[in-house]
Amino acid sequence: MTQQGEYAVVVKSGALDAVATVPGSKSIAHRALICAALARGDSTIKGLPVGDDTQAMLQGLMMLGATFSLDGADAHFEGSIDLDRMDAITVDANLAGTTARFLTAIGALRRGAITVTGNESLRSRPMRDLHLALEQLGAGVSWQNEKYYLPVTVRRGKSYSHSVQVAADTSSQFVTSLMLIAPMLDKGLTIELTGNIVSLPYIAMSASVMKSFGANVRILDERNIVIDGGGYVGCQFAVEPDASSASYPFAAAAVVGGRVCVNGMSSNMMQGDSRFVDVLRQMGCEVLEDQVGITISRHAN
Structure with a gap:
């Protein structure tokens, strides 16, 4: 880098x-x-x-009461968020x-209300499918301005349904939010x-x-997921390299x-983009995997 921005x-x-x-x-992290x-x-x-x-994300978790320390690219969490805290908080996701x-x-887990907001761009994105699913679950959901948009306030409900439907034709993150x-x-x-x-x-x-943290998750088919109660258990977790970024080199x-x-x-990564290596192999590239990583080779013309 020569000068700022150059x-x-x-x-x-x-x-x-x-x-x-x-x-x-980022998705795995x-x-x-x-x-x-x-996690316990x-x-x-x-x-x-x-x-x-x-x-x-880290700032939001800190607002929720998570206790953690950072050491370079590593984060160490001590214990779990106290979901019985009564104080109302606001999280700005920017x-x-x-x-x-x-x-x-x-917010559906926490006794005190959580208000989630963001910048103007994020506030313009519809969150309807997630908010509807949380209401169906039994959480209290309310909006400061337009319905199904941020800012939204979510509270723990008095009782929860054991099953919920969620539209999956807009974003898988709505499904993942409920899974988590x-x-x-x-x-x-x-x-x-x-959908x-x-x-x-x-x-x-x-x-x-989730399974790495002790959760029992069963994907029965492409439309049905069963997740047991029992919480998460703390562990040592290594975030995979971003497979999309790796595709460029x-x-x-x-x-x-x-x-x-x-x-x-490696060849057994969670990310679908890691299959790009298979495409390169089909194109005639040599693929070598060892303890260090994956090497792609091709004879120069």
């Missing part, structure tokens, strides 16, 4: 020979942060990505839609997905992260020739 671009001729490190997956904040016992999450969205959706759902709070309900939750389902791999990702090796290794990548 970067020097180095043009390299010939075949590549490089090792790359990409940030952790946000799910893990929620699980860690709700201590948790350490390694490899958090740096960015405004991660910062918004631009972070994931933070707004996930923390809105946590389900283990904290005494009798768990059965979730039925309606044309989008982003099914992200729902599977949510289940995988991998593609460079395929186009230019040579070899590129991306640290931490």
Whole structure:
């Protein structure tokens, strides 16, 4: 970087020979942060990505009473959020839609009311399907301005349904929001997905992260998910490298020739974008996986 906002671009001729490190997956990190904040016992999450969205999630969890410390890209959580606190709080998600959706759902668990808001852009996004599902569950939901938009206030209900329907044709995050709070309900939750389902791999990702924290999640088919009560248990959790970011250096090796290794990548990752490696293999690239990561190689022309 030369001056603020300016970067020097180095043009390299010939075949590549490089090792790359990409940030952790934001999608996985946000799910893990929620699980860690709700889990019994201590948790350490390694490899958090740096960015405004991660910062918004951490600030929101701090407002909820989560106790954690940061050490570089790692976060250590001590115990769980006290969901019986009576104080009303307001969380500003700024631009972070994931933070707004996930923390809105946590409002259904907390005795004191949570008001979730954001900047003008986020306040213009409809949250109807999530808010309807939380009402159906039994939570108290109210709006400061327009119905089904932020700011929204959510309160713990007197009793909860054991099953809920949620539209899955707009965003898988509405489904994930309900999944994340389900283990904290005494009798768990059965979730039925309606509409044309989008982003099914992200729902599977949510289940995988939750299972790492001890949740019992069963995806019966593409429309039915059963999650038992019993809560989460703290653990050591490593955030996978972001597979989408890794696709760029991998593609460079395929186009230019040579070899590129991306640290931490593996063939059994949660992210659907990790299958890009299979596409490169079909194109004739050599794929080598070892303890370091995955290396893509192709002979230069």
